[in-house]
Amino acid sequence: MAIDELARFSQVFRPGALAVILGSASGIGREAAKRFASLGMKVAMGDNEAAELQASADNIRKLYNCGESVFAQPVDVTSPDSIATFHGSVKKAFGDVPVNVLMCNAGTGVGTGALGERAKWDKTLAVNMWGVINGCQEFVPDMIKSGAPGYVVNTGSKQGITCPPGNLSYNVSKAAVKVFTEGLAHELRTAPTNADGKLTAALLVPGWVNTGISFKTARDLKGAEFDPAKHVHSWEEKPAAGAWMPDKLVDYFLERLKKGDFYIICPDNEVTEETDKKRVMWAAGDVAYNRAPLSRWDARYAESFKEYMAKDGYEQS
Known part of the structure; x- marks a missing residue:
């Protein structure tokens, strides 16, 4: 018999449960880590922005006086070996506690057109597509084996569904995340080892959110020529009125997850x-x-x- 959605949600988002978030130094991932810690959950944070990751983890520990319940370690989601090392460190930090939530949230906005630079295609697909696949292939087998209730949440994009012109490589990478997560959800619900459906998957599709992805993408592309004061896109420190703040998105995401939704397509202040x-x-x-x-x-x-x-x-x- 399949697990009741409210029962799953309450069994996962509780004190002592463990959430792993890849891409959690800032933005949606950081806000999710903060929210989970506020519930008394254990949180493992991974990101390639080492200094920002450590600062975010320290801030969460201070906010909720949760000390060793928050673990942070730099990770390169494009590398299966790096994710495997991170996984080993999470096990060492939390022992036999099963992973109840896996969020594959790391992303880059680096993009190009159909005939654009191969390096930009490689970068976009490596982070946005392979980062999700690598994270799932590393953590999900143990999540199934544990028999614990849980969620695998992969961050997609509306650009992977409606595919607006202007950044084809990004659209392709996020379309791949959609298709992969749909397939993962099907495999989970039909797996004999997950017959009671305790473990499920969801596709998180943010609307316009004030996060650092465009800021970091511009910084990485322009290098020494990047001037933060002239950066036109929004982020947490320079929010746009039309965009949601990350905490509002996490509120919406959790409410939809509680209902058992797979496609969590988020509105914003304009759409x-x-x-x-x-x-x-x-x-x-x-x-x-x-x-x-x-x-x-x-x-x-x-x-x-x-x-x-x-x-x-x-x-x-």
């Missing part, structure tokens, strides 16, 4: 849930109605898309 749904349905319609690919951005369909978004319902042609 509603209904708008997201209609955009997703229009994108699917490109295939179903044999329109031009990415027709939402094709001038031939501009009026049709405008009319579709203005009316009630999802009927389209």
Whole structure:
């Protein structure tokens, strides 16, 4: 018999349970670590930004007086060996405590077009796609073996669903995360070793959030030429009014997880849930109605898309 969703949630998000978060030095990952620690959970934080990771972990320990319950170690999610080393360190830090939550949240905004630089393609896919696959392949087998209730949460993007032009390599990497996580969820619910469905997966799809991803991407791309004062995109220290703060996203994410949702597509202060749904349905319609690919951005369909978004319902042609 499958586990009740509320029962799973209460059994996971409780004092003493263990959450592992890859990509937790800042932004969504850091806020999730903070929230889990506030619940009395043990938290293992990994990120390639070593100094920021340590500062974030120290701050969480101080906020919640949780000392050894928060473990932090630099990790390179593009390297299976680095993740394996991190996994070993988590086991050493927390002993036989099973992992109840795995969040594969590390990401980069480095991107390019179809014929763009191979190095940028390699970087984007290595972090955004392989980082998720590496994290899951390292931790999930032990999560299944433990028999403990839990969640595997992979961070995708709306750009991996509706695929707006402008950053194709990023879209491809996040589309891969969507497909991988869908497949993982299916394999988990049909696995004989997980017959009671205690372990499940979810796809977290943020809206516009004030995080450091664009800031760090610009910094990494421009190097010494990067001027923080001239960086136009938002992050936690320079929030945009239209974007959610990470804590609001974590609130929404946990409420949806409690309901048992797999697709956790988050709105923001500019884009509603209904708008997201209609955009997703229009994108699917490109295939179903044999329109031009990415027709939402094709001038031939501009009026049709405008009319579709203005009316009630999802009927389209």
